[in-house]
Amino acid sequence: MPAEWTPHERCWMAWPCREAMWHDFEATCGNYAAVAQAIARFEPLTMVVPPRLASQARDYLGSDIELLELPIDDSWARDSGPNFVINAAGDLAGVCFRFNAWGEKYSPYDQDALLAPRILDHLGVRAIASELIAEGGGICVDGEGTLLTTDTCFPHQNRNPDWSRDRIEAELMEKLGVSKVIWLPGDPLDNETDGHIDGIATFAGPGKIIVESSRDASDPRKPYFDSLRDQLAQETDARGRRFELLTLPEAPEDCALGERFCLSYVNFYYANGAVIAPSYGIPTDDEVRERLQTYFPDREIAMVPVTDIAIGGGGIHCITQQQPLV
Template sequence: MQNANGTPKQTGFRMPAEWEHHERSWMMWPARAGFWDDIAATRRDYAAVAHAIRAFEPVTMAVRPEDAAEARSMLGGDIALAITAIDDSWARDAGPCFLVDDHGARAGVNFRFNAWGGKYQPHDKDDAFAGYVLQQTNVRTFNSRLVAEGGGMSVDGEGTILTTESCFPNINRNPDWTRDEIELELKDMLGGNKVIWLPGNPEEIETDGHVDDIATFVAPGVVLIEHAGDPQSPWHAISMANIRALEGQTDAKGRQIKLITIPEAVEAEAIGDRFCRSYVNSYLVNGGVIMPRYGVRSDDLVRETFEALFPGRTVRQVSIDNIAVGGGGIHCITQQEPAA
């Protein structure tokens, strides 16, 4: 979609990598009571994630007016509240994709949001949330017709975009767009030069295979990806397809991409298919990494991997069972606002 004064790419903006410095993190307080098994327990887990992040950087929590008193009592005084109408609580997907340029200016992309292909109603308030955040942060807004969620893309801040075939080209999101048109829009909106397409996971029932459950950039030229695990697993072939799609790939700068593999929390499989078992679905904050704790043996193994990957960051583990039951993880419920 052409903006009147040029696209972000044409005007020198890019989406920065998650490891670049943040002004704050945005979150959304759980609101869709019929969705969560126990919304009170989910809110306690959200509060725990917010406080873990707050140890490293400011946090602003978007809260419905009717939930403000409870949120304040659970979050305390160190988490800022933004009182606004929302439908639910996935800030990565409903929030904007923030941009920066080389002169210290900031902007943001307002993609369309349709609740992952119309899976939940209503979603009009969440569709308006990105515009609200960009207005609150007083940055330039670029509007896109593309239905896209932040969890469906990972960027290295240097022109490379990672996404999946099973998500944005899905007929439930962008039936009138070709894959080439989607690729061009992502490049224009995020300031990218190369899009790497993974197969994704068409069997994943909540997001249709968001990339932030599968693979993510953790440094220039380095991608963290779930390994294929047990060959007898029903997910083995899907995992292998994503790994093979990245093998031999180069980034926008021409660097050979290095793959680092980590397991899923496979011992959590008994909880159900919707339960998010992904350690990839962690979040980089200023000086830290916020990762899930599932109470299984792989927690310690992955923490050690993260400590080796990010020697200058503190790794903080948070129990998120009452979030993961909704199909998402720590990355799904956060959205970084970059520093100017």
């Protein structure tokens, strides 16, 4: 599985359609459209949309974004879409993990469970099936053999109760072509995904990891973020390198609207030549922009409002899935 910062053929998203979960459905559609349009400045984008909402999606998105009409239950393409891989001959394929809506938290999810193979069938790309229940937001790879995940998510009883951690690790290594899995503690306050990695850490390059952080001593997550950094400082990647650790602050708790609200600035998307990052309309946005520009001097930093996405429990990375350029 290539690193996310390598060149993309396109980005995949899924249009919001579980209307009952959104505080303001029209505002959420507007946020999704803004993310899609920001990404489409840098690479092609295909939006999967249920046929009943195709006209609405076209009105929001304009004519520059491709629509693919398919039945879907929800709009988190990172988790229900395929995880693209490339073999030594340069052939593209997609790994299709089983999907059960984050431990059967939402119903129905039968159409989302079929989304990955349907996208691959549309592309004419080989599907690699896995019996592991897993989501794309639960993994992060450096493209050089290392994978980050958490010990609270895929081993959870609501996903893979009969799988040992060793068996899960072996499956991830086989299907995604990695040689080392680093298990980090999951966020104990994340009840939506049971601790997805993409809300707390991401690779920023070979041997580099950005970790979510907090400077507020009263923040209940601060000890957790500190422990992440301490563990990663002792780890090495698949090639034996110690990690250079970078940080981004978490958005302050007073931004949160509801218990599911995603406060993560680490939850961004690498587009071709850009980083598409979340904006909460607060002064911390400017600090994050400056840090990201320092970390990625050759990329444009595009900040996009996400409040009406974050209220559903995720961010920009959660609603996108990159298809690597072959």
